[in-house]
Amino acid sequence: MKYHYEVFGLQVSCSFKLGHYPPAPSPGAPDVVLIKKKLARPVDGLDQTVYKPYSVYNQDFYYLEISGIARFLIQGKDTVYLEKMPGAKWNDVFAFLFDTIFTVLLMKNEIFVFHASAVAFGRKALLFCAGGGLGKSTLAASLAANRGARIIEDDRCLLEFNKRSGNFQVRNQFPFIELWKPQHGFASRIKGVDKGYAIRTAIAKKRFPIHAHVPARAVRLDKIVLVNMNQMEDKIEYDQITGIEKVRVVKNYTHLDHMLKPLGKSTAHFKHISQVVQGVEVHRVRKSRSTKLPKFIKFIEDEIIA
Amino acid sequence: MLEQLQEKKGKVVWMASYPKSGNTWFRCFLAAMLTGKVNINHINTDGIFSSRHVFDQVTDVDSRLLTEEEVKLRMADVYRYHLKFSPKMEFTKVHDAYTYDLDGQPIFPTDVTHKVIYLVRNPLDVVASFANHNSSTIDQTIRLMNKPNGYLARQKNGLNINNQLPQLMFDWSGHVRSWLDQKNVDVILMRYEDTKKDPVGNFHRALSEAGLKVTKKRVKEAVALAKFDRLKKLEEEVGFREKNIAVKAFFRSGKSGGYKDELTSDQIKTVQKNHRRTMKRLGYL
Numbered sequence: 001m002k003y004h005y006e007v008f009g010l011q012v013s014c015s016f017k018l019g020h021y022p023p024a025p026s027p028g029a030p031d032v033v034l035i036k037k038k039l040a041r042p043v044d045g046l047d048q049t050v051y052k053p054y055s056v057y058n059q060d061f062y063y064l065e066i067s068g069i070a071r072f073l074i075q076g077k078d079t080v081y082l083e084k085m086p087g088a089k090w091n092d093v094f095a096f097l098f099d100t101i102f103t104v105l106l107m108k109n110e111i112f113v114f115h116a117s118a119v120a121f122g123r124k125a126l127l128f129c130a131g132g133g134l135g136k137s138t139l140a141a142s143l144a145a146n147r148g149a150r151i152i153e154d155d156r157c158l159l160e161f162n163k164r165s166g167n168f169q170v171r172n173q174f175p176f177i178e179l180w181k182p183q184h185g186f187a188s189r190i191k192g193v194d195k196g197y198a199i200r201t202a203i204a205k206k207r208f209p210i211h212a213h214v215p216a217r218a219v220r221l222d223k224i225v226l227v228n229m230n231q232m233e234d235k236i237e238y239d240q241i242t243g244i245e246k247v248r249v250v251k252n253y254t255h256l257d258h259m260l261k262p263l264g265k266s267t268a269h270f271k272h273i274s275q276v277v278q279g280v281e282v283h284r285v286r287k288s289r290s291t292k293l294p295k296f297i298k299f300i301e302d303e304i305i306a
Numbered sequence: 307m308l309e310q311l312q313e314k315k316g317k318v319v320w321m322a323s324y325p326k327s328g329n330t331w332f333r334c335f336l337a338a339m340l341t342g343k344v345n346i347n348h349i350n351t352d353g354i355f356s357s358r359h360v361f362d363q364v365t366d367v368d369s370r371l372l373t374e375e376e377v378k379l380r381m382a383d384v385y386r387y388h389l390k391f392s393p394k395m396e397f398t399k400v401h402d403a404y405t406y407d408l409d410g411q412p413i414f415p416t417d418v419t420h421k422v423i424y425l426v427r428n429p430l431d432v433v434a435s436f437a438n439h440n441s442s443t444i445d446q447t448i449r450l451m452n453k454p455n456g457y458l459a460r461q462k463n464g465l466n467i468n469n470q471l472p473q474l475m476f477d478w479s480g481h482v483r484s485w486l487d488q489k490n491v492d493v494i495l496m497r498y499e500d501t502k503k504d505p506v507g508n509f510h511r512a513l514s515e516a517g518l519k520v521t522k523k524r525v526k527e528a529v530a531l532a533k534f535d536r537l538k539k540l541e542e543e544v545g546f547r548e549k550n551i552a553v554k555a556f557f558r559s560g561k562s563g564g565y566k567d568e569l570t571s572d573q574i575k576t577v578q579k580n581h582r583r584t585m586k587r588l589g590y591l
Contacts, residue, residue: 053383055366064366067379095371104366132358132370133467181463202373204464258363 001033008102008158009111009173019094020197022175022211030078032105034097037081039063039071050262059264062104069093072101077108095200098174103156103255110268111158113255118152118170119143120215121305124222125152125170127159129253134227135293137179139300141186142293147301150215151177151190156255159221159276168276171218175211180204223281224250225304230286236299237286246277249284307339310518314395317418318385319516320355320491322400323425324451324481325458326435328498329399331532332425335509336397338528339520344536352396355385355414356459356471364388370466377471378407382415389418401458402473403484412490419491421516427498428590429478429581430565430574444573451478452580479584497588499562505529 001013004027011027012018014034042049042056042063049058056063062074070093073081080101084093103113116129117140130136136155143149152170154177159168179187179196181204187193192213196206226249230237241249251257251273260266283304287296323329334344353360361369361377364384369377389396406412429451437447450456460472475481485493494515501508510525530536565574578591585591 052364052366053380053387066367067376096367099368099371100366131469132368133469180465180467182465200371203371204466205370256366259366 001030004030007032007098007174008106008113008156009160010102010105010109018097019090020207020209021094022209031109032078032080034080034082037073037083039073039081039083041065057104057259057262059262062101062108062263064096064100066092066096070096072097074101074105074108077105080105089201091198092200095203099156100256104259104263106158107256107259107263107265110265110272112265112269112272114157114159115155115253115255116157117154118157118219119149120152120170120219121149123219125219126222126305127157127170127224128227129224129250130227131253134229135296136227137177138183138186138293139227139297141177141179141183141190142297144213145186145189147297150213151210152214152219154178154210160218161275162218162220165220167279168221169218170221172210172214175209175214176207177210178205178207181206221276221280223283223304224277225300226250226253226282226284228284228286230288235288236291236296238299238303239284241282241284246282247274250277250282307513307518307520307524308394311340311394314420314517315393316389316395317420318352318389318396318398319420320400320414320422321397321425322402322404322422322485324427324432324475324478325401326432326439327427328425328496328501329401331501331534332423332496332509332512333397333399334532335505335528338531339513339524342527342531344531352392352398354470355381355398355400355402356473358469358471360384360388361471369471374472374474375408378405378413379409381407381413382411386415386418395420401475403476403481404488405474405484412488414491416490422485422491422493423496423512423516424482424485424493425496425498426482426588428562428565429585430569430577430590431498431562432478433573433577434565434568444569448573448576448580451577453477454480456480477580479581482584482588502562 001015003014003017004024005012005018005021006024010031011024011029012032012034013030016036044051046058049056054065064072068085069088070085071083106113114129115131116127117136118125118127119140128136128139140151140154144151152172153174156174157170158173159170162169177193178199184206187196187208190213192210194209196208199205199207254269260269321329321332338344358369361384364387365380404412404414433444433447433451437444440447454477456475456477458473458475459468459470461468476484494512496508496512506522506526506529509529510520510522513520578585582591
């Protein structure tokens with residue numbers, strides 16, 4: 001294999017370039033190989049298999065078809081086959097490869113992806129968990145542009161256990177920040193963020209390389225902040241969650257969590273979340289759609305960071 | 307009624323309307339029929355067609371990575387699959403116009419559609435209510451309702467992160483025509499004004515035409531639970547999560563003909579000129 005990358009902590013080898021993705025500085029033995037291959041939807045009638053309109057999966061494989069763009073097949077924990085459709089652009093293929101395919105691949109390896117951005121204040125990391133559209137990336141970008149924080153991740157986040165310190169930690173494992181058009185201005189105000197490029201044709205979201213910005217080392221996870229929406233007029237609600245409730249709430253922020261059960265990963269996931277929340281504070285903040293970003297950031301600073 | 311819905315599982319009734327035309331009222335009525343109570347923040351009907359959550363769960367793909375046309379090409383399959391797992395026939399709210407994908411197929415899957423209940427309201431009353439809902443002026447709303455490519459939940463500058471997918475509605479007349487003129491699925495037409503005058507008779511008719519046998523007594527009880535004044539009072543007491551944050555209340559006046567106090571004669575003439583043919587067709591002129 002000619003090309004080597006580190007994607008979400010996995011050593012990836014392939015015979016083709018992954019677009020703008022930076023090559024691994026010191027490639028190790030591959031965890032995953034990407035192979036080009038003609039693919040077809042798996043046959044009907046397999047046992048214990050989920051058949052959806054565009055995907056088929058069980059505990060052995062995961063197949064996904066993005067019409068007009070690509071077909072993907074994950075076999076076991078370490079092999080991804082992909083077929084680019086005629087006329088499709090590689091960038092479009094990579095958009096789905098880095099999202100659904102890598103999330104499933106990690107899940108098969110019992111590594112779970114949080115819907116979260118992570119920022120470092122010195123040696124402490126804050127994880128902002130939120131669903132799409134609640135401003136995870138904007139919050140991280142704004143804290144980096146205006147408050148001297150360092151972005152570690154901006155949309156999807158993995159947590160690693162450090163056996164030596166006995167803590168969970170966060171390090172950058174996807175070296176980009178992804179911003180929608182109205183937020184592109186943040187990128188030029190954050191030190192170490194490079195020029196961006198469109199994630200996909202006709203999607204107004206850009207991917208900006210941040211490998212020169214992110215902390216070089218892993219940072220200890222200090223707090224988890226869950227961001228939700230309320231229906232109050234410009235009112236921020238806040239509480240701290242304790243006990244077993246932390247597990248129940250935090251586990252809902254796992255990307256593609258509906259696939260945990262069919263892939264046989266529910267128990268491993270529950271165990272992982274239980275360990276993650278054990279040593280950290282979990283804060284819950286509910287903001288209104290009309291709450292302005294500076295007000296929200298000040299609240300986060302006063303109530304949580306301080 | 308639940309047993310009858312269970313017998314028809316795998317199918318859906320689309321509750322289609324231009325916004326502010328009585329869809330929420332109908333959903334509250336249905337919730338009352340099914341459960342004997344109305345909790346406005348947990349109306350037990352079956353969500354909205356444009357739910358990003360349903361789409362993402364069925365496709366395993368983050369819909370924010372797809373173009374609007376790519377989403378449309380998948381909608382029919384998404385609902386065919388989604389309905390396979392529902393224990394009963396669903397009643398799903400829709401604000402989209404009846405449109406087609408790039409392959410020329412309707413975005414609403416014909417094979418799993420049981421009926422469409424199309425709720426329509428005099429556009430003169432819709433204007434005032436929709437203006438309040440969007441926190442915009444009457445004139446802005448008149449223009450929006452006359453836009454051939456009018457959308458709901460479509461964000462500016464290509465931003466696409468709303469929890470509802472963008473919904474192409476056309477202009478008000480285009481929305482009505484798209485549903486009433488298509489020949490693929492049966493439509494039960496409900497005029498808001500008729501329902502206001504005779505709620506028991508009209509709600510009963512809608513359910514009967516949808517093949518559901520219910521007694522008038524039961525309908526009457528549900529109508530009482532979903533009475534406008536009661537919904538308005540509930541909103542005042544506990545709030546309503548579907549309300550636009552920028553406005554005071556979702557349940558405003560609910561009146562028919564209230565436009566006479568809220569629109570100027572020029573504004574009335576503009577709406578009538580913009581939608582003359584469709585208003586005539588529906589008996590509003």
